[in-house]
Amino acid sequence: DADVTQTPRNRITKTGKRIMLECSQTKGHDRMYWYRQDPGLGLRLIYYSFDVKDINKGEISDGYSVSRQAQAKFSLSLESAIPNQTALYFCATSAPGPNSPLHFGNGTRLTVT
Amino acid sequence: KNEVEQSPQNLTAQEGEFITINCSYSVGISALHWLQQHPGGGIVSLFMLSSGKKKHGRLIATINIQEKHSSLHITASHPRDSAVYICAVSPRGEGGSEKLVFGKGTKLTVNP
Numbered sequence: 001d002a003d004v005t006q007t008p009r010n011r012i013t014k015t016g017k018r019i020m021l022e023c024s025q026t027k028g029h030d031r032m033y034w035y036r037q038d039p040g041l042g043l044r045l046i047y048y049s050f051d052v053k054d055i056n057k058g059e060i061s062d063g064y065s066v067s068r069q070a071q072a073k074f075s076l077s078l079e080s081a082i083p084n085q086t087a088l089y090f091c092a093t094s095a096p097g098p099n100s101p102l103h104f105g106n107g108t109r110l111t112v113t
Numbered sequence: 114k115n116e117v118e119q120s121p122q123n124l125t126a127q128e129g130e131f132i133t134i135n136c137s138y139s140v141g142i143s144a145l146h147w148l149q150q151h152p153g154g155g156i157v158s159l160f161m162l163s164s165g166k167k168k169h170g171r172l173i174a175t176i177n178i179q180e181k182h183s184s185l186h187i188t189a190s191h192p193r194d195s196a197v198y199i200c201a202v203s204p205r206g207e208g209g210s211e212k213l214v215f216g217k218g219t220k221l222t223v224n225p
Contacts, residue, residue: 031210042117042215043199058211088154094210099144099163099203102210104156 003027006091006105013081014113021076021108023091029103031096032074034058034066037088037107046089049074050096081112117216119200125222132187134219136200143206145183147174148199150218156199159185190223197221 004025013019023032034046045058047066055068063085067075078085091105120135136145147159160167160174162183167174171190176183187194200216203209 033210040217042217043201044215045211045213048211056211090156092210097209099161100210101146101158101161102148102156102213103158107154107156109154 004091004093004103004105006089006108008108009106010109010111012111012113015082017081019078019081019110021089021091021110023074023076023105025072025074025091025093025103027093027103028071029093029095030071031094031100032068033092033094033102034064034074034076035090035092036060037090043090046076078110078112081110083112086110086112117200117202117214119198119216119219121219122217123220123222125224126190128191128223128225130190130223132190132194132221132223134185134198134200134221136183136185136216138181138183138200138202138214140181140202141205142178142181142202144203145176146201146203146213147183147185148201150197150199152196159198187221190221192223192225195221195223 007022030051033048035043049055049068052068065077089108092102094100116139118137144163150156171188173186197218199218201213
């Protein structure tokens with residue numbers, strides 16, 4: 001079983017719909033992250049959480065919200081999806097410290113029509 | 114602003130060739146990461162290094178802190194090495210993984 005699991009793997013939705021992407025992990029890490037990847041661009045951080053009560057905005061948080069339901073679960077929501085949110089979304093976890101590697105999920109490919 | 118530049122953007126090689134992917138960055142760092150993104154989308158961490166060289170199988174990563182440059186080498190390349198390789202840096206003194214700055218990636222295709 002994967003250490004970091006994202007659901008769904010693929011999703012097509014319409015403009016204006018609310019959508020939730022889910023992430024769960026068995027790494028036991030306190031730190032969890034949501035990134036988006038667009039063609040020709042590097043990974044960009046949407047939100048991150050250091051523990052259940054510590055949630056922070058990343059570089060591109062507008063239009064997104066998150067919920068840290070438990071140490072192992074971190075969900076990303078698009079309250080009203082728009083076409084330019086079409087992207088590949090990744091959840092990741094890490095241990096504390098500046099040099100801890102990220103452990104990624106397999107990604108969710110989201111298309112907003 | 115810290116920038117991470119990778120070259121080349123795209124690379125096509127024949128099986129067996131020696132591959133080099135380059136990464137340059139503009140500020141002091143505490144660590145540099147090399148990641149591999151498979152065609153199916155999943156991303157795995159290959160190396161994290163702050164000095165010198167690391168080797169894992171046919172993959173070798175080197176870093177020159179003074180020149181702010183790192184290279185990822187693949188010896189005896191194989192079609193299964195086809196992937197996007199991503200460089201990311203942790204700026205010195207700026208917290209943890211939430212501060213990582215990512216390059217845009219190098220797409221490697223190895224033909225049989």
